[in-house]
């Protein structure tokens with residue numbers, strides 16, 4: 001087996017397959033393994049898998065298990081709705097936790113090492129071709145590698161994706177700034193780390209939560225870039241960050257100086273694609289389904305992809321150790337694209353809801369305030385067990401139209 005890409009998706013898949021007894025070689029283009037960025041949120045549909053991998057205790061120890069996830073209005077700071085994460089853990093059987101990306105990546109890397117994955121760096125894959133009994137990849141230096149199956153986890157700018165579709169990343173014109181701050185002093189010391197909080201505002205939002213047992217405050221500030229909308233190549237600069245949050249409350253604006261102001265992430269996704277397998281090559285992770293990050297499921301979907309492959313390998317391994325790969329890839333193809341299509345579509349819709357202004361913003365706030373904290377209708381489809389067969393995919397929730405907000409409550413919210 002070859003896995004291309006050593007991000008969270010590639011490492012998760014390599015581990016899922018190696019623990020089933022397969023010989024896995026992972027090819028990463030960078031000269032060293034690592035993750036750039038700050039925190040990542042892991043919902044129960046991911047911590048359930050980490051538990052299956054024997055990694056949940058370590059993830060808990062390295063991360064933070066918050067008590068609540070709260071949405072507030074970024075303009076006035078008022079609470080709109082919340083999830084009780086302790087109750088949520090009881091409902092789904094596994095915790096919602098937040099962890100540093102580099103800690104999660106390192107945990108998966110060590111799990112791969114323990115499972116005997118051959119981990120190779122400085123291997124950029126530039127081409128894919130079918131062979132009589134598998135697939136061949138070509139590296140940038142001209143060498144080739146061959147395997148029965150190749151899993152392409154080569155991220156947003158995937159080369160392998162060209163095997164199934166001729167498309168390009170879609171710019172959202174939004175940009176993310178990230179930052180981590182020690183919580184020992186200053187503003188970060190005043191923040192309640194038992195909460196994951198998102199402040200949603202017109203064209204912008206700020207997320208914060210604790211990391212590393214509460215040693216660090218992680219913040220993500222996201223906004224729509226006027227320069228991107230105007231077609232300017234130099235978009236997302238720090239002056240735009242400050243301007244985007246001008247109309248938000250003191251607490252939100254107070255977080256901006258703590259962002260890393262020398263780097264930013266332009267937010268792209270791609271339109272869903274429903275075919276992920278071409279011969280013996282299968283797409284996985286962002287290569288198959290890069291989302292906007294609003295429902296925090298990108299890395300989770302990638303980890304689920306790997307787990308689903310591993311489970312189907314286990315189901316289709318004969319007594320002599322041979323794997324029925326056409327059946328495994330068909331099972332993967334049958335179940336994952338539809339789930340991820342739903343996540344991609346919901347992520348876009350959720351982002352639009354967060355960033356509303358004017359009357360739609362007030363309608364949203366009325367609807368969110370009326371939601372019962374213990375109503376899980378909007379997350380049941382996401383946080384339950386990862387489906388292995390299409391019949392196990394839970395039904396989607398029914399969206400609530402903004403126009404259904406009660407007019408008497410709307411009139412009150414104007415005052």
Ligand SMILES: Cc1cc2nc3c(=O)[nH]c(=O)nc-3n(C[C@H](O)[C@H](O)[C@H](O)COP(=O)(O)OP(=O)(O)OC[C@H]3O[C@@H](n4cnc5c(N)ncnc54)[C@H](O)[C@@H]3O)c2cc1C
Nearest residue numbers: 005007008009029041125154155285286296297298299300
């Ligand atoms: C601001 C922000 C916040 C987010 N928050 C969350 C969150 O809270 N929860 C969550 O689940 N997700 C979140 N995500 C999404 C998540 O980060 C990604 O979906 C996830 O990291 C994708 O992992 P991946 O391994 O598929 O791709 P990548 O992380 O892009 O990894 C691809 C790997 O392949 C390598 N590679 C690329 N091309 C080649 C090649 N040709 N040959 C060899 N190697 C190659 C790369 O070097 C890299 O190591 C967030 C994203 C952003 C931007």
